Amino acid sequence: MQNISLAIVLAPLFGAIIAGLFPVSKRVAHSVTIGAVGLSFVLSVCVFYKIVILGEAGFNETLYIWLEVGAIKFEIGFMVDSLTAMMMLVVTFVSWMVHIYTVGYMRDDPGYNRFFSYISLFTFAMLMLVMSNNFMQLFFGWEAVGLVSYLLIGFWFTRESAIYANLKAFLVNRVGDFGFILGIAAVLMYFNSLNYVEVFSHANEHKDTMMQIIPGLDWSVMTVICILLFIGAMGKSAQFPLHVWLPDSMEGPTPISALIHAATMVTAGIFMVARMSPLFELSTTALSFVMIIGAITALFMGLLGLVQNDIKRVVAYSTLSQLGYMTVALGASAYAAGVFHLMTHAFFKALLFLGAGSVIIAMHHEQDMRKMGGLKKYLPITYWTALIGSLALIGFPGFSGFFSKDAIIEATHHAYEAERAGAGFAYYAVLLGVFITALYSFRMFFLTFHGKERMDEHTRSHLHESPKVVTIPLILLAIPSVFIGMLTIEPMLFGEYFKGVIAHNPFNAEDYHGVIGFMIHGMLQPPFWLAMAGVGTAYYLYMKAPHIPEQITYRCNLFHKILLDKYGFDRFNDWFFAGGTRKIGNIFWKIGDIKIIEGIVNGLAKMVIWLSSVIRQTQTGFLYHYAFAMILGLAVLLGIFVFGAKL
């Protein structure tokens, strides 16, 4: 098992090294990386089979000791249980699809090999993250995926917007990691270990431990640890107010938007909180905090999707909003539902992004939906797969997103009934979010594929379906987007799939009456009708009466402007953080260092020169001056000798 785990992790790293460091041909670069990630996928299936189907015990072993200080060992090792096995499948499968898709998407790019190297490196880092058995290695993977994200957002490094976005992404993530590393330090302080199993098994002992961060104020240690760790998740999973980097990350090539900024990396925060569920369960304060942050993200980021015209940005805001849903689930203690949504979302959101990419290729890298329309007949495969993705996203009954989203809303409702702080707000936020999701999704869908053809003649004449390397991944991703929900809901939410891995599960097996029962139940609930209303509204506004959106824009000008301005976060951050730090830097440098410190130092030097120029006056060179001084000195000495004795 250790060897298999090692092979799963190292295969993509090997691919990345071959494609990145050696001058190989394009063909070799993509063959090696696709082969390596394919191998990881196949082996992940084996691991999944062993652990989940055969029910073998999970695997938890140390690979080597990174370093040892006193009694504390920092280790690199793997822990594979049902949660990890699922994540491994999702990561390697989506990554594999994206690798294949890239062959078509990046065909003529001069950085072809570099791109393959990066996405394989990403796969390695992400696997290290999910397979870790301790907090430190988690942080390793955590930062490494951040690095690759930085490299890939800035992949086209001559574009000013791209290199602005990648720096921003890295720094915002670092703000999150700042909290994360303090959280890890807190764990080490109270548990004297960073190993998951050891920490979780002693978690209860610190249930009532208090610490003082501000002298005189007692805070629960678990609350502090969980909130600090969650700040890390807020960065990586782009939760309000650290969400600002994700929309800009769309500057990167579309395949990585699918892989990194939708399906896998951004869900690392969700995975992490689910992994830490034994800790989070001990602090309802932290859980309420998580839930409120998630709810804000789910609702308000969804709203921004309504006013975007760039096809990728609509999907990006949709991702933000869906990440908010997952976070709400975590806050409602329904970790399983959050992870379940993570999985279904990975498939259908990767599908939507790759579909958007297929549209972008067909449109010759035009991303503005106002210049699209009527693409249905030119791109049939893209059209149908995008429809599947959209239906899954809005939670249409039967599609994968339906099951996971319904479960989240259900769980939030439970939490609301249980009077958990913030759950009321969260419940209405996620309910309203369903309507908004449906509205922006189908706004995008109608604007792109239906209605008038608004592109220019030249583009129209070249429109055709994307090549097979692009469409086959779409089809392969469409399959789980439909079926994965109904196939896995029973074991994951109502069964024992996560037993012993995730600390708490609000769902009861008695409440479950099969997939059909769940669907019928869902269709009687408000979310279904809200989604339908959203689709209907989109149809009416963008197909039947396209003049109305303009009127709404005009009437609600202020609201529209706020949305276009993304609530002013970017402006505020640029002004306050980017500008402020530079201002402080200049003050420290020009006043602190140059004026004050250098002033004193150079002042001392000047004083020495002044003093010596004064003393130099005594060195006149005239013999009688010196003789006089000698006599004076002699007189003083004698004087002391004579009179001093008397005193």
Next chain:
Amino acid sequence: MFTDFSLLSLLIWLPILGGIWVIILGNNQASIARPIALAVSLVTFLLSLILYFGFDTTTPAMQFTETLSWIPAFNIQYSLGVDGISMPLIILTTFTTVLVIVAGWEVIQDKAAHYMAAFLIMNGLMVGVFAALDAILFYVLWEAMLIPMFLIIGIWGGPNRVYATIKFFLYTFLGSVFMLIALLYLYSQSNSFAILDYHKLAIPMTAQILIFLAFLIAFAVKVPMWPVHTWLPDAHVEAPTGGSVILAAIMLKMGGYGFLRFSLPITPDASQELAWLMISLSLIAIVYISFVALVQQDMKKLIAYSSISHMGFATLGFFLGSSVMGIEGGMVQMISHGFISGALFLSVGVLYDRLHSRQIKDYGGVANTMPKFAMFAVLFAMANSGLPATSGFVGEFLIILASFKVNFWIAFAAATIMILGAAYTLWMIKRVFYGEIGNEGVAALKDINGRETFILATLAIIVLFFGIYPAPMLDVMHSTVEHLVQHIGISKIPN
């Protein structure tokens, strides 16, 4: 087993004699002088590896010791030895010297033999500083080391080199005078110049505090700590690439080494009494200097400020209430910073050799014309930002963990380097390497040649290796540091 072999003396005198040989050969025979200098430095480095592989990790005692009587009248001895603190620093020294000589290979045409000789002689003196167990020997070498550096900046430096060298010299010299006074006091109390004797000497609190402050002035200038840091950016800017590398990689470490060899063990009670001062100064260095680094326009100045900030981490680790994790973290931080800052200064040198400018605004889009170089630069920038799996992470991680135990807010302030360090380093990378080609100069740049690739690749491998597997670096320190922490825990105030 090597005790009869006088290995440490060999490591000191071989490069010094080699340097003299190279001087005798003269600048006219630079083509012979270069390979000789390289051979000498390489042999020195390889010999120094014996220290590592022959090192007994189970004992905190001095190893490879040598003692000869030097000035018997004052009980001054030529006494050498290494423990887990000095040994890694010696290897860092001999290794960096090899790199510096290779880096100056064809770049330095003016008085090339003297240039090589200066670095060789400095190599011997610096090894001597780390190996000296006699206070006077230490002091003599500590001061002697300034001379080659003074010459390197003064002869091969930039336009404002005279100001920079004098500032550098006066600052460090002034600092060391206080150390000399402290050493003379200790001699008067113990009638010995053996540093290890001072460790055992009982000293009353007032005296401890005064000694501590005297040492502090000497070492703080060297590290450098805020507010006596302003000589460093000037010295770096004017120094030739090799000078900057040695300055950043080795000389700054002597300040840190001084705290571990003198301040902490000789005046443990004062160290604890004044820990708040050391922690405050370190945190100011980390946070304040990071902000200053952010607004620098000159790449070398930026890296110089970054060095101050990173060394602040090391001094923070040393004074975190005598924790093994903190001290080892500080040691790792120093060694890792030696590699990373060396790599960064070499990278600036690569650009400077081509376009003769260190100003960020004179570049832009270098990655277009120098893709191979850009890869290394980004790697070292990431290491400087403390990315896990590079050596830059290890020390910072350990020190943040250790400081959290002392106080949440210390860890909080220290951890801001995660954000600020990344901000100033990557912002520089963005402006220098990314974007459209900035100007004709950049458009005509040629990517790094074999020699430059070799140097940067060597450093890259080391930085990654110690990031992925730092245990070999720390295993040699454990006994020494644990012993030191124990020692600090026992009060030396006489009853």
